[in-house]
Amino acid sequence: MGFEILVPENEDELISLMEEGDYQFLAGGTDLFVKIKKDLINPERIIDLTKAIDGPKFQVEQNEVKIKATTTHAELAESSLINKEFPVLASSAGAVGATQLRNMGTIGGNICNASPSADTLIALYLLNADVDLVSSDGRRSLSIKDFITGPGETELASGEYVESITVPKLSGKFRHFFKKVGRRNALDISVCSMGFILKATKEAIEEIRLAYGAVAPTVIRPGAVEDFLQGKTIDKETISRAQRLLKEEISPINDIRGSAEYRETVALRTLEQIRQN
Amino acid sequence: MRVEFTVNGEQYELDTDGDTRLLDYLRDELGLTGVKEGCGVGECGACTVLVEGKPTLSCLTYLPQIDGKEITTIEGLGENGKLHPLQEAFVETGGVQCGFCTPGFIMVSLKLLERNPDPTRKEIREWVEGNICRCTGYTKIVDAVQLAGKWLREKGDKVEL
Structure with a gap:
């Protein structure tokens, strides 16, 4: 143990602190300080991002909403803007941890930890969100899918930080769904999580996007299932064919929270939610 | 770095490298031992x-994370030696057994009552789901939060600290 926490007040201070040596970022601290306590990491310098990334949490543009990386899960879950534009993001943020952890943990932290079972990532994959990165070289944006490369692994370069997340607005009315399955509700890490947004008439699916967590090294969008469902009538036969396709796209593992077989069963079962309503 | 904050209305200012948890500062430096370390x-x-x-x-x-912020602990509740209605309700319903988890339950529930003075049992259980009690079985804790809500509604008080 033994570390120093540095709190830059603005972007320039932040960038120069990053250049001065090794560091770990701190936003809400709900993952970082647990890892330190459990001796999984032992950083000497910690850079707190919460003051440097300031200003309004949400910025509404014509076609998109920019969300500051330091926005907490509680702020997302309770925002009337997010509940209106992106209900699936509000409900996934509301499913994180427990009251206290939602007040502390941030969306940027959830993204950078890149856990395959992170709740808000399901929504960000569904919404085709972009991650906006800043470094001394300038700015760049990567799609969430390209930013996250594996469990706990991202494209974040040394000297670079996540400033915001840009979420394109949806056109038309979608049904939003998010579900996490775990042994208990609070504080548990999902055995499987799933979300979809769906636009459909009585006859057929007009547009569907699906995302799965905890059944592959990262959150995934099962493209073959999405393609298959497009234009289909929502009935039992469609769902069971989609389930067969989904089976090929997921690669669940055995771990302390659940067996691969259980995860697969749960993942396939959640597809039936599309038939509700 | 230099940090300034208030705890239960009192102002503090000190130098820190960062390596001190708020929990330890409150307990060891300020003697506010109502703040408990569980896990x-x-x-x-x-x-x-x-x-x-x-x-x-x-x-x-x-x-360093609390620079410029206002902190309230269980010791900051109630006034003139009288318990806060939520504390009183835990006494009344027997929501306390060993007492170790009680300050945590009270501090988290305050915010629920502030948002909604008439929560259902399900809403209370969901709100306190990050708090663990190993004695009561939770029933009397839920009773306490409901009773406090009832008292506060009857008095027409807003939930304040």
Whole structure:
């Protein structure tokens, strides 16, 4: 143990602190300080991002909403803007941890930890969100899918930080769904999580996007299932064919929270939610 | 770095490298031992305090993070030697057994009553799901939060600290 926490007040201070040596970022601290306590990491310098990334949490543009990386899960879950534009993001943020952890943990932290079972990532994959990165070289944006490369692994370069997340607005009315399955509700890490947004008439699916967590090294969008469902009538036969396709796209593992077989069963079962309503 | 904050209305200012948890500062330096350390890793809620009015885990919060902020602990509730109605309700219903988890439950529930003075049992259970009690079986804790809500509604009081 033994570390120093540095709190830059603005972007320039932040960038120069990053250049001065090794560091770990701190936003809400709900993952970082647990890892330190459990001796999984032992950083000497910690850079707190919460003051440097300031200003309004949400910025509404014509076609998109920019969300500051330091926005907490509680702020997302309770925002009337997010509940209106992106209900699936509000409900996934509301499913994180427990009251206290939602007040502390941030969306940027959830993204950078890149856990395959992170709740808000399901929504960000569904919404085709972009991650906006800043470094001394300038700015760049990567799609969430390209930013996250594996469990706990991202494209974040040394000297670079996540400033915001840009979420394109949806056109038309979608049904939003998010579900996490775990042994208990609070504080548990999902055995499987799933979300979809769906636009459909009585006859057929007009547009569907699906995302799965905890059944592959990262959150995934099962493209073959999405393609298959497009234009289909929502009935039992469609769902069971989609389930067969989904089976090929997921690669669940055995771990302390659940067996691969259980995860697969749960993942396939959640597809039936599309038939509700 | 230099940090300034208030705890239960009192102003503090000090130098810190950062390596001090809010939990340890409150207990060891200020003697506010109503703040409890249970698991130390954010899973039990015993260390809950309010930071800017929001229930926060003091075991996962370090001093540089509270610069400029207002902290409230269980010791900051009630006035003139009288318990806060939520504390009184825990006494009345027997929501306390060993007492170790009680400050955490009270600090997290305050915020619920502030938002909704008439929560259902399900809403209370969901709100306190990050707090663990190993004695009561939770029933009397839920009773206490409901009773406090009832008292506060009857008095027409807003839930305030």
